[in-house]
Structures are given as structure tokens and as C-alpha cells.
Amino acid sequence: MFLFISGAEIVFILFLVVMIFGADKLPDIARELGKGMRQLKDATNEVKSEIQKSAEKNGLDKDVTKGISEEIGKVRDDIEDFTGSVKRKL
Template sequence: MFGIGGGELFFVILVVLMLFGSDKVPEMARTLGKGMQQLKNATNDIKSEIHKSADVQDIKKTFNDIGTDDISKEMTDEVNKIKEDIEDISGPIKRMR
């Protein structure tokens, strides 16, 4: 745990007990635990917002890619077909004039 061995951990606990007393240590531990929990929750919230944003951007990109390539090609093909049909219909009329 953080590169601290058993003897070093015992020494740190002993120093904390001597500085703050046995009645303050549980309160400090609770406060530290609550702070760590709040930090963890904030970090998870930020991660979830980043993932949501990335998912939305990916969906928009996918829709744009699909829409740009497939729909524009289909529309161009349909327009060309209609142009050919109009040319076929209007061809004899134009020649008569």
C-alpha cells in the first residue's frame, strides 16, 4: 500500500495517535473517508459525462457519415433517372418545334 511496509505503517499510526489522541483519530478517519468518497463520486460523474459526450459525438458522426454517403448517392441517382425520363418525354416535343 503506497510502498509502505508493516513497520512503517505501525510507526505512522503511533505518531498520529500521539499527535491527535485516541479520541480524535476515529473522527479524522470518518472525515477522511467521506472526503475520499466525495472525490470518488465526483470522478465517476466526470467520467460518465465524458463517456456520454463521446457516445453522442460518435452517434452524430455515424449519422453524418451514413447520411452524407448513402443518401446523397441515392438522391443523385434518382435525380438522374428523373432527368432521363424528362429528356425522353420532352425529346419529341422539342424536335417538333
């Protein structure tokens, strides 16, 4: 699970959000959260491509960038897991 948050804790957080903002604001909040996650994913991909371009330009071994790419992939997967669980709860 992402950030060691269990399903019950996510439900509790969503309950608090509904109580604070109201059910009518929930779709707007979810939409903005989705946009933010998309921007984060795009920025991650951009950083990854810049690192690869820089490594190729400077003649660095691709194994160095492979490790970085794997770490970025793990972060992206965690983000997708988190957003998937949020989408299922909404």
C-alpha cells in the same frame, strides 16, 4: 500496495497520529478521511460518466473511453485498497 507504503510504515504513521492528536480524536479523523475518500470516489465516477457521455455524444469509439475507464478503475481499486488497510488498522 498503494503509494509504495508498507504495513510497518502505515502503523508508524498511525502511531504518530495518535501521539499528535490523541486517541479521542482518532475516530473523528478516520470519519473525515472516509468522507474524503468517498467524495474522491464519487468525483472519479462522475468524471468517468461525463467522459462516456461526451464520447457517445460526439460519436467517438468506445474503445477510447474503455482505456480511460480502466485507468479510473485502477485508481478506484488503489483507493479502496488503501482505505481498507486504514480501516483494518483502526
